[in-house]
Amino acid sequence: xxxxxxxxxxxxxxxxxxxxxxxxxxxxxxxxxxxxxxxxxxxxxxxxxxxxxxxxxxxxxxxxxxxxxxxxxxxxxxxxxxxxxxxxxxxxxxxxxxxxxxxxxxxxxxxxxxxxxxxxxxxxxxxxxxxxxxxxxxxxxxxxxxxxxxxxxxxxxxxxxxxxxxxxxxxxxxxxxxxxxxxxxxxxxxxxxxxxxxxxxxxxxxxxxxxxxxxxxxxxxxxxxxxxxxxxxxxxxxxxxxxxxxxxxxxxxxxxxxxxxxxxxxxxxxxxxxxxxxxxxxxxxxxxxxxxxxxxxxxxxxxxxxxxxxxxxxxxxxxxxxxxxxxxxxxxxxxxxxxxxxxxxxxxxxxxxxxxxxxxxxxxxxxxxxxxxxxxxxxxxxxxxxxxxxxxxxxxxxxxxxxxxxxxxxxxxxxxxxxxxxxxxxxxxxxxxxxxxxxxxxxxxxxxxxxxxxxxxxxxxxxxxxxxxxxxxxxxxxxxxxxxxxxxxxxxxxxxxxxxxxxxxxxxxxxxxxxxxxxxxxxxxxxxxxxxxxxxxxxxxxxxxxxxxxxxxxxxxxxxxxxxxxxxxxxxxxxxxxxxxxxxxxxxxxxxxxxxxxxxxxxxxxxxxxxxxxxxxxxxxxxxxxxxxxxxxxxxxxxxxxxxxxxxxxxxxxxxxxxxxxxxxxxxxxxxxxxxxxxxxxxxxxxxxxxxxxxxxxxxxxxxxxxxxxxxxxxxxxxxxxxxxxxxxxxxxxxxxxxxxxxxxxxxxxxxxxxxxxx
Numbered sequence: 001x002x003x004x005x006x007x008x009x010x011x012x013x014x015x016x017x018x019x020x021x022x023x024x025x026x027x028x029x030x031x032x033x034x035x036x037x038x039x040x041x042x043x044x045x046x047x048x049x050x051x052x053x054x055x056x057x058x059x060x061x062x063x064x065x066x067x068x069x070x071x072x073x074x075x076x077x078x079x080x081x082x083x084x085x086x087x088x089x090x091x092x093x094x095x096x097x098x099x100x101x102x103x104x105x106x107x108x109x110x111x112x113x114x115x116x117x118x119x120x121x122x123x124x125x126x127x128x129x130x131x132x133x134x135x136x137x138x139x140x141x142x143x144x145x146x147x148x149x150x151x152x153x154x155x156x157x158x159x160x161x162x163x164x165x166x167x168x169x170x171x172x173x174x175x176x177x178x179x180x181x182x183x184x185x186x187x188x189x190x191x192x193x194x195x196x197x198x199x200x201x202x203x204x205x206x207x208x209x210x211x212x213x214x215x216x217x218x219x220x221x222x223x224x225x226x227x228x229x230x231x232x233x234x235x236x237x238x239x240x241x242x243x244x245x246x247x248x249x250x251x252x253x254x255x256x257x258x259x260x261x262x263x264x265x266x267x268x269x270x271x272x273x274x275x276x277x278x279x280x281x282x283x284x285x286x287x288x289x290x291x292x293x294x295x296x297x298x299x300x301x302x303x304x305x306x307x308x309x310x311x312x313x314x315x316x317x318x319x320x321x322x323x324x325x326x327x328x329x330x331x332x333x334x335x336x337x338x339x340x341x342x343x344x345x346x347x348x349x350x351x352x353x354x355x356x357x358x359x360x361x362x363x364x365x366x367x368x369x370x371x372x373x374x375x376x377x378x379x380x381x382x383x384x385x386x387x388x389x390x391x392x393x394x395x396x397x398x399x400x401x402x403x404x405x406x407x408x409x410x411x412x413x414x415x416x417x418x419x420x421x422x423x424x425x426x427x428x429x430x431x432x433x434x435x436x437x438x439x440x441x442x443x444x445x446x447x448x449x450x451x452x453x454x455x456x457x458x459x460x461x462x463x464x465x466x467x468x469x470x471x472x473x474x475x476x477x478x479x480x481x482x483x484x485x486x487x488x489x490x491x492x493x494x495x496x497x498x499x500x501x502x503x504x505x506x507x508x509x510x511x512x513x514x515x516x517x518x519x520x521x522x523x524x525x526x527x528x529x530x531x532x533x534x535x536x537x538x539x540x541x542x543x544x545x546x547x548x549x550x551x552x553x554x555x556x557x558x559x560x561x562x563x564x565x566x567x568x569x570x571x572x573x574x575x576x577x578x579x580x581x582x583x584x585x586x587x588x589x590x591x592x593x594x595x596x597x598x599x600x601x602x603x604x605x606x607x608x609x610x611x612x613x614x615x616x617x618x619x620x621x622x623x624x625x626x627x628x629x630x631x632x633x634x635x636x637x638x639x640x641x642x643x644x645x646x647x648x649x650x651x652x653x654x655x656x657x658x659x660x661x662x663x664x665x666x667x668x669x670x671x672x673x674x675x676x677x678x679x680x681x682x683x684x685x686x687x688x689x690x691x692x693x694x695x696x697x698x699x700x701x702x703x704x705x706x707x708x709x710x711x712x713x714x715x716x717x718x719x720x721x722x723x724x725x726x727x728x729x730x731x732x733x734x735x736x737x738x739x740x741x742x743x744x745x746x747x748x749x750x751x752x753x754x755x756x757x758x759x
Contacts, residue, residue, distance in 0.1 A: 006227030008262040009235025011215065013255070015267055017243045017299050017626045018292070024268065025054070025213055026061050028238055029071065033063045036208040036234070038071055044229075046214035046222065047246075048075040049544035054213070076222055077181070079229075080188035084179060087191050087199050094173060094180040097490050097514045100128075101499055103135070104513065106169045115158045121569065128516070130569035135166045137582040139182040141250065142221065148580055155580040158570070189221050192228035200228060207233050214544075215239030216255045217247045223259070237263060242299040242597055245540060245620050249566075250583050252591045252612070291625055291632040293321030294663055298622035298653065301598040304662035323625070323632040325654075325665040331554070334637045335369060337670040338551050339376035341633065342534060345549055349630075353379055355548040359539040359624050361559040369553065370536045379533035381475050388515045391483035393468060396434050398487075398511050399427035400458050403443055405504040435462050451507050452491045459484065475533045490514060539620050542627035550628035552621065555636040560621055560651040561614035576609050587612040618653055634665065 014024060032041045043058065045051055051073060058071040074082075084091060094102070121127050145163040148155055155163065173180060179187060192200045210230045212218065216239035218226065226235070239255055251258065256265045293304040304321055326341065328334040342356055349355075358380075360369050367390045370380045388394045406424050431438045446457040459465060464484070468477045491507055500506035535545070539552060566575060566583050575585050587608050592599045596615040605611045625632050636650045657663045 006224055006262070007230070007235065007237070007259055008227075009230065009237065009264070011237040011239070011256065011259060011263040011265045013216075013238075013265065013267050014240045015269055016296050017240050017623055018295075021240065022057055024238060025211075026057060028236055029058050029211055030061045030063070032209045032211055032234070032236060033061065033071070038063055040206065040208040041072065041211060042079075042207045042209070042229070042233075043071060043073040043211045043213065044079060044226065045073065045075045046212075046217045047544055048077060049541065051075055051078075076218075076225065077184055080185045080225060083188040083191060083199070083203055084184060086203065087196060091177055091179050093184075094178040095489070095493070097486070097510065098178075098493055098497075099180055100132075100513050101497075101510050102172065103132075103165070103169050105499060106172060107165050110161075110165060110168070112161055112164055115161055118158055118161065124568075126568055130567050131162065134162060134567060134569060134582065135169075136182045137250070138163060138166055139170070139180065140186065140219075140221070141582050142186045143580070143582050153580055156574070156578050159578060159580055185225055186221055189225045189228065192225065200231070204229060204232060209234040209236070212237045213239070216241070216244040218255075219247050219251060235263075241267070242619065243543075243623060245543065245616055245623065248584070248595060248616055248619075252584050252587055252595045254595060257594065289629055289632070290320075290322040291628060294323055294632070294657055295321075295622050295626045297321065297657065297660060297663060298618055298625065299598075301600065303660050306661045321657075321663040323634055323657075323665055324668050326551075326633055326635040326668045326670060327650075328635070328637045328670060331637050332372065333670075334553060334635050335372040336376055337668070338553065338633070338635060339373055339378050340670070341668060342378055342549075342551070345631075349548070351548055353381075353533040354535075356551070357535040357537065357542060357545065357547040357549075357627065358551045358553060359537060359542055359627075360553050361539060361562070363538040365554070366536050366538065373534065373536065379473055379475050380536050381533040382479075382536050388483060388486065391480055392434070393464060393480040394483040394487055394515070395430065396464065397455060397458070397484065398508075398515065399430045400443070400446075400455065401504055401508045401511060402427040403431070404447060404454065405508045407443070407447070408504050434467075450495065451502070451504060452488060452495060455488060455491055473533075487511065539624040543623040546627050546629055548628070548630045549633065550624065550631075551633040551635055552624050553635045555621075555634050555651045555654055556649045557651050558649070560653055561610075561617035565610065565613035572609070584612060585609065621651075621653055633668070 012024070012028065014021060029041065029043060043054070045054060055071060055073040058073060061071075081093070143163060145155070145160060145167055148163070154160075170180075170183065173183075192203070195201070207229065210226065210233050212226055212235070215237040218237075218239075226237075237259075241254065241256070244255060247255070259265070297303055326334065326337050328337050338358060342353075342358075345351060345356065346353070358369060358373065360366060366382055370382065371390070373380050402423055431443075435442070442461070446454055446461050448454045448457055465481065468480050472480065490510055494500060494507045494510055495502045500510060535547065537545075542550065565572070566581070566585070570578070570581075575581060578585050587595075589602055589605050589608055592605055592608060592612050592615065593602065595612070596619070598618060599605060599611060599615050634654060636654065638649070654665065658665055
């Protein structure tokens, strides 16, 4: 790939992913704000996540002339969106739900023959998401079929079909006056390049300096956009080496090798908190987290220096990288062990749920992990948009739409026998379970001429929001209110569009598609971090976040590095030959070495495609570990290996850390004898322990021995402290039953005193 020639200024890079990025950002901003004034300095962040945190950080910077502390901080997509609005205020941004419906209609009306492979693949559950992600990436890179064919690049027939559909889709968007999120930066870049109606001058007239942060993730079009913005302004780019995950998915090479000669590159070696070999040990006041050396090793391949001080000792040393390891038998037990450790951390340190993050390898794992943590008594939040399929309020409204759709067909849902229409039966049962006075007349009372007004009537008539507020935690209530808002927005779109009929049938179809194909990776990313509970997110989201404690889950080889890269839409063998796929598919060994410092040994490079993306996976893990300010937990579980055999299949990167001198993984006690933390664990102990403990005591007594009740007493006292206050009567009855069963009472409370035991 040829270097850029459009950027002129300075590029300052931290030598590795460290905790000193915030300090570097504030210092660079202070210099520019002092020279040009805060309102004349545009701070451009590549990713929207964490934007408010950056704004607050820079607002605290002292400017030499005493100017007001009001920094101009925007994400690159947000700024590009404003450029488009400045050019044409009438354009509407296409929402994700609308995108699903429109692109499905374009594909349904395609004149090209659908390739046989795609016909077969369309039966798979993930097909729509995989296709959607591919087309979004093609849009971000402005990949057009006509351009590829004009350049003599003939794509695979499946890609040719999908690119043709994407081109038709955008033609339809332009005709209707829409722009989709993925096309914002490419379109804004094209507008600035042509300087339509003097647009570039209007946009840049108040910009004297640009500070581009997270520069390692700026892609080719991002850098072109930045070049047009900074044509007549001072440009400072700030990034980190060995930290690009998003850009290296689609563009190989280190950032300093692709920016051209116009940027003066300076590696800020003095900023490296994971200091190079030979440097003196830090003082006791050094605030490096204990796992900093692990982060550096994962990102750069550099182990910590092995000195006498870094060898194992009772007190340990800051030269050693330390993380805690949780190993479990199953994925379910892994989450339970994590929940127990979270409760212990909150008790010991006085932290709140906002101080903890749980990271999973893929965003699809978020809903299940959140559910299991909640079952264990851990309140959770999430980064981005929660899945509609997991939202009880959304499912209730979908049930309402299903039954009103049936009423439209002349079926009130009560006359026909059960089993004739399973969807109707499920919807009716759901509403009866959630609404005490549900009846067909209640449903009819809510129906109005407008589908939006009908839904609003149901929400008010059944006190849906009141029920949510009284029954759910405020974190869950907030998310369910957001789900209600999204359903009403979809209903408004159905009423005003000509894509589908403005009736219950049209709304039901669109809701069904949205719930089925809901893909959080395409939604607008929250600029503020989630609050009110433990954050559950994909490991990639942690690059823009930091917490006191981070738990990285599912650290098995199947996930890190993984067995399937880029997409599940095509076989890996096909991807290797798809030169026009919108990602890196055919890297050379030299490209791999030039992109990843962790792949410097040419003999260790096997299959180039798998090696390249395995190195990206290792880097994802490094950035996830960097997010922990105080303590990092790495978590894995056993996998079945045929029959009843199970074995640990820890990620190769955990094994590499474990075998590297100076890096230590400390195992966390996860046995049932471990200290009890939290109400749900106490309840489990209450139900598990009485029978076992009393059987132990009776067994000891029956052989003439003396039973030591000290441990049992301590355990029950611990349970009592956790459950102090009112105890549910059903729980108390269950505990009494356990004692009764332990002494042989099959029917608790009976007067039977037979051979089964005595009281």
